[in-house]
Amino acid sequence: MTNLDTVAQANLIRRLPSMKALLFFNVVGRHLNLVRAGQELHLTQGALSRQVKMLEQHLGVELFRRLPRGLAFTQEGETLYAYSQQAFDTLNAGLRRLSLVAGRQTLVVSVARSFALRVLASRLPRFLQAYPWVDVQIDTHRYFADLETSGADVSIRLTDGHFDSGYRQQRLTDDASWAVASPAVARRMKARQSQGARFKPVLLSNSERDDWNRWLDAGNPSIPLDEATLKFNDSAPMLQAVETGLGFCVARAALVRDAIEAGTLIRVWKQDIHDGLCYRAISAPRDKPALEPFLQWLDEEFVAARP
Incomplete structure (x- = not known):
């Protein structure tokens, strides 16, 4: 970073008002009414009016014209409102994205290859659209995956349903x-x-x-x-x-x-x-938020296929 860049950043920091002041201004600008804005922010009309006045003093411009029944933007106020709204929208989108990335979770589904290709693949986009924070990993094996050792969260298999009582079973299809x-x-x-x-x-x-x-x-x-x-x-x-x-x-x-x-x-x-066999989803108790939505989705998606 050059000395000129450092000076420019220092000047910008001195010119910037506080984030709280800009947020208060943004809410007032949305309502153009101190009473309604104060109700949203849980501030009195007088306290909010003082905050707006302090922002105007910091910027050296008048932002609102006071009218008998509310407020109206000055030209400077309307310009600042447009830029501040854009800035808050961008910031909000960034925070949502960070939250989504931090909250992402991988769900490992062990499934017979034939069922994965012929049945599950065409239906999974509906689950992914409903739960975009879940990354589904399809693990195709011919045999039942040991849920205690394989790392799989759910195993979808053609079976007669004879499993340990500690497992949850969901019948997905007819036989x-x-x-x-x-x-x-x-x-x-x-x-x-x-x-x-x-x-x-x-x-x-x-x-x-x-x-x-x-x-x-x-x-x-x-x-x-x-x-x-x-x-x-x-x-x-x-x-x-x-x-x-x-x-x-x-x-x-x-x-x-x-x-x-x-x-x-x-x-x-x-x-x-x-022959008494059908496709079942087998799952063990897991402390994983993505598991329950997936199991509920399976119930909803395949209920029509059950007799």
């Missing part, structure tokens, strides 16, 4: 599974069947669940299981492959409902199967 395909594949199947021809589909499945055999065991429409099959260890790429027109699969209703509404998948038959 139905549907047979789905792309609209093009479904049309091709119906066309072949209407011609009396045998339709040979590619059957896609999750390698960890025998969904097609469960489908047949439930008495649903017959599928030739000796046809070509393709197995995935994750439902997300399996469903993506089905959407491209590769074949059929049986998948959780929660994972395909949005795609069916969007028209990229179609239910091939009206029947469904149930």
Whole structure:
């Protein structure tokens, strides 16, 4: 900093009135009435009038003209009010931002990859908009995260709900599974069947669940299981492959409902199967302000998906 800068700052400090005086002036300027301004500031009319007079003396200009029923700005007063209002608005925005940064909190959500991609990702912006001070960290693992050791605050998993009683459980979805395909594949199947021809589909499945055999065991429409099959260890790429027109699969209703509404998948038959599993949010007691809003948001967001 140069000597000229130091001198300029010293002169500015001498010219600046107190912050309190500027705030009092700003409130009086907003009301243009000492009584109403005094009520807002919890000051008597006389005390506030003295504060305004002291500011005028400090600046060497008259800021208000006293009228029988209130005040009116002088040209100097109107100029100062415009600048002071802008300054207070800027200061207030800066203080709010500092408060927001200081109050930010990270919430770690461990979630199955398929549910994260197919269900949660499209809905999370609504939570982030409602709670901008929360930073959500999505941790995708195939298995349940130990909430005591993993650092996760919430774990969303496909489960039967058998957990320690110390955990809080929220049922997010129903437990139905549907047979789905792309609209093009479904049309091709119906066309072949209407011609009396045998339709040979590619059957896609999750390698960890025998969904097609469960489908047949439930008495649903017959599928030739000796046809070509393709197995995935994750439902997300399996469903993506089905959407491209590769074949059929049986998948959780929660994972395909949005795609069916969007028209990229179609239910091939009206029947469904149930295995007693559903997606649940599991959480342990935490002294973390961001946790409760997130759990409440999950309840509100997924209530329509529960039977």
